[in-house]
Amino acid sequence: MKSIIKSVAPMLMMLLAFSLNAETKNQITCTGSTTVLPIAQATAEVFMNNHAEINISVRGGGSGVGIASLQNKTTDICNSSRPLKSKEISTAKAKGINPIPYAIANDAITIVVHNSNLLNNLSIKQIKDIYTGNIINWKELGGANVPIVVISRDVASGTYEVFNDKVLAGAKVIGSAQLLASNNAVISAVSNTPGAIGYVGLGYLNDNAKLLSVNKVTPSELTVKNNSYPLSRKLYMYTNGKAKGIVANYIGFIQSDRGQKIVVEQGFINIK
Amino acid sequence: MKQLSLMQKLVCMGLLIIPFGLNGLETKLSGEFWGRWLSEIAKRKDSNGNYEDKLVNNYFSLERGYLGLETKFIDQVKGRFTVDVFTTDKTYEYQTYSLEDSTLISSSKSGSIDGVGLKIKYAYVDFGGLIPIKDLSLTAGMQKVYFGSIYDWNYTLVSKAPSDEHKVVNSADLGITVNGYLPSGYGEYAFGIYNGEGYKKVGTNLKDNTDFAYLGNLRITPITGLTVGGSYMYNTVGRDKDLNGEVTNPSYEKQQLMDIYTCLAYGPVNLISECIIKKVDYPNLSDSNNTKEYTARGISIFPILNLKDFVKYDLQLVGGYDIWDESDRIETDKARNKVIASTIGVNYNFMPDETYTPVMQLQLNYIDKNYDEDKSHSDYANGRRDSSQIILQLKWKFANIL
Numbered sequence: 256m257k258s259i260i261k262s263v264a265p266m267l268m269m270l271l272a273f274s275l276n277a278e279t280k281n282q283i284t285c286t287g288s289t290t291v292l293p294i295a296q297a298t299a300e301v302f303m304n305n306h307a308e309i310n311i312s313v314r315g316g317g318s319g320v321g322i323a324s325l326q327n328k329t330t331d332i333c334n335s336s337r338p339l340k341s342k343e344i345s346t347a348k349a350k351g352i353n354p355i356p357y358a359i360a361n362d363a364i365t366i367v368v369h370n371s372n373l374l375n376n377l378s379i380k381q382i383k384d385i386y387t388g389n390i391i392n393w394k395e396l397g398g399a400n401v402p403i404v405v406i407s408r409d410v411a412s413g414t415y416e417v418f419n420d421k422v423l424a425g426a427k428v429i430g431s432a433q434l435l436a437s438n439n440a441v442i443s444a445v446s447n448t449p450g451a452i453g454y455v456g457l458g459y460l461n462d463n464a465k466l467l468s469v470n471k472v473t474p475s476e477l478t479v480k481n482n483s484y485p486l487s488r489k490l491y492m493y494t495n496g497k498a499k500g501i502v503a504n505y506i507g508f509i510q511s512d513r514g515q516k517i518v519v520e521q522g523f524i525n526i527k
Numbered sequence: 528m529k530q531l532s533l534m535q536k537l538v539c540m541g542l543l544i545i546p547f548g549l550n551g552l553e554t555k556l557s558g559e560f561w562g563r564w565l566s567e568i569a570k571r572k573d574s575n576g577n578y579e580d581k582l583v584n585n586y587f588s589l590e591r592g593y594l595g596l597e598t599k600f601i602d603q604v605k606g607r608f609t610v611d612v613f614t615t616d617k618t619y620e621y622q623t624y625s626l627e628d629s630t631l632i633s634s635s636k637s638g639s640i641d642g643v644g645l646k647i648k649y650a651y652v653d654f655g656g657l658i659p660i661k662d663l664s665l666t667a668g669m670q671k672v673y674f675g676s677i678y679d680w681n682y683t684l685v686s687k688a689p690s691d692e693h694k695v696v697n698s699a700d701l702g703i704t705v706n707g708y709l710p711s712g713y714g715e716y717a718f719g720i721y722n723g724e725g726y727k728k729v730g731t732n733l734k735d736n737t738d739f740a741y742l743g744n745l746r747i748t749p750i751t752g753l754t755v756g757g758s759y760m761y762n763t764v765g766r767d768k769d770l771n772g773e774v775t776n777p778s779y780e781k782q783q784l785m786d787i788y789t790c791l792a793y794g795p796v797n798l799i800s801e802c803i804i805k806k807v808d809y810p811n812l813s814d815s816n817n818t819k820e821y822t823a824r825g826i827s828i829f830p831i832l833n834l835k836d837f838v839k840y841d842l843q844l845v846g847g848y849d850i851w852d853e854s855d856r857i858e859t860d861k862a863r864n865k866v867i868a869s870t871i872g873v874n875y876n877f878m879p880d881e882t883y884t885p886v887m888q889l890q891l892n893y894i895d896k897n898y899d900e901d902k903s904h905s906d907y908a909n910g911r912r913d914s915s916q917i918i919l920q921l922k923w924k925f926a927n928i929l
Contacts, residue, residue: 327883
């Protein structure tokens with residue numbers, strides 16, 4: 256046993272030296288939410304333009320993928336469109352990872368339908384009934400006689416988790432729903448499918464799909480910031496421990512006035 | 528692999544058919560497989576009756592083949608079904624007992640003709656939200672046994688979790704548990720009632736008593752990277768009195784099983800340690816031969832060094848030092864038993880998935896087991912011998928949402 260200790264001790268000393276060197280790296284990896292993706296990409300581009308020696312790699316996959324990557328130490332920043340759950344925090348802490356959240360934007364989950372849809376508003380209960388299969392035709396809500404095509408997100412999505420929490424309250428999405436892997440896929444499917452309904456982050460809204468108000472509240476800077484829009488939320492970047500070095504500089508940049516201007520340019524709402 | 532038995536065919540067909548039957552539900556299909564080469568040198572007697580080292584094992588095997596289905600009925604209610612398919616030609620023993628007085632009627636041994644074994648590992652439903660406490664689930668069915676490190680042992684070393692290795696508890700059992708997480712990631716807890724025999728025994732091989740096993744487990748992570756935990760299980764083996772005549776059974780035993788677990792994760796270093804105490808009492812024995820009770824103790828330390836931040840490849844250096852001491856146990860027909868196992872090894876992780884987590888792992892472990900025994904005893908260490916093993920193992924896994 257003594258010989259093992261003798262051989263392991265120098266290795267530990269060497270690794271400590273290596274770990275000190277590791278702090279000086281100029282690479283940041285940023286993984287997770289597809290909702291946060293456009294913010295991360297746009298801010299990374301500007302940040303790298305101002306810091307030519309730094310390289311930021313931005314990946315999607317969904318909030319669940321980002322959280323798993325943070326737990327597995329395969330990313331520096333986890334992008335998440337929802338807060339971490341107790342189980343995820345517990346798992347991370349046991350692995351020596353201390354997830355620290357940084358709010359980078361305000362967002363709303365917007366309900367979108369095909370442009371031909373006659374409706375302008377749905378209540379939370381009506382949305383739930385649609386997604387659980389209790390309402391299957393738009394005529395049941397005063398719309399045209401068109402079957403409803405339900406489009407939802409996959410389970411790795413933080414947007415799905417928030418939607419599930421705030422709208423479905425744990426109920427199961429109808430089995431015929433299309434489960435898509437990104438906001439882009441949802442908005443594209445809704446815009447190309449008469450009768451479709453979907454949900455996306457604010458930044459993904461475009462003229463190809465029709466935005467509905469929820470409980471007669473339209474998502475806006477005011478209604479999201481004062482939480483009167485029922486599907487408001489914050490977007491986060493998580494780091495292992497308090498952000499340091501170039502990671503802290505990058506997140507600080509996103510939270511700065513310049514960074515928040517980019518957030519707004521991407522269609523989201525600032526946190527100021 | 529030759530032929531599968533009818534039961535094995537039915538389970539395999541079920542695994543193929545169930546996903547299609549669950550149309551519309553969110554169902555995950557996952558698998559994990561361990562292909563192993565093992566070479567073992569152990570002490571064996573020569574013609575003069577002296578012990579010498581001999582090559583006793585040298586083979587390839589599929590050591591584990593987990594196939595699992597997890598389905599989400601609604602957001603908080605999930606089901607899980609996992610089978611373990613593995614290569615084996617080991618003999619198994621089938622015993623028939625009297626239903627009246629539990630006496631052994633017949634016993635027969637048979638070799639496996641299929642070259643394959645199959646066990647149901649998990650089959651449970653997880654009900655979240657049933658009890659109005661945040662992050663609390665009630666789990667019913669064949670499930671994890673929340674004792675020590677056995678329920679989240681991820682085989683960074685080839686060897687089993689200490690409480691599994693020393694047969695203190697089983698890794699899965701039939702029962703009902705409530706389990707959950709403390710707020711803000713401060714830890715987890717579980718309380719459960721189990722059959723007590725583990726997932727491998729059913730029907731006539733089920734323990735011949737009607738008592739359940741009771742378990743409590745608490746893990747706390749007071750600061751990031753430091754986890755401390757404790758587990759307690761009360762179990763019995765055998766029937767106190769037989770059903771026919773109320774005769775007391777001298778083999779009836781009461782077990783108190785305790786475990787203290789710590790895990791330190793700091794930077795590239797993980798250090799897991801575990802202390803196990805198994806107290807066994809034979810209440811129906813007289814104490815004349817000091818055989819009425821014994822206490823077995825175990826201490827294990829597992830250092831793991833992750834090198835991926837420092838070298839080009841995702842490598843881990845692993846080690847283990849494990850003592851299991853049953854020398855307090857005095858039985859007339861068995862020798863006392865104390866074993867020290869030392870492990871050193873290296874893991875190479877590769878083939879990253881979408882989270883950049885490797886889904887393949889190549890493990891090379893050297894394990895040295897040393898029994899502190901009187902080797903002249905005809906049955907020292909209950910038939911086991913000092914040994915050295917080299918194990919090379921390729922683990923691979925997958926998971927897909929159907």
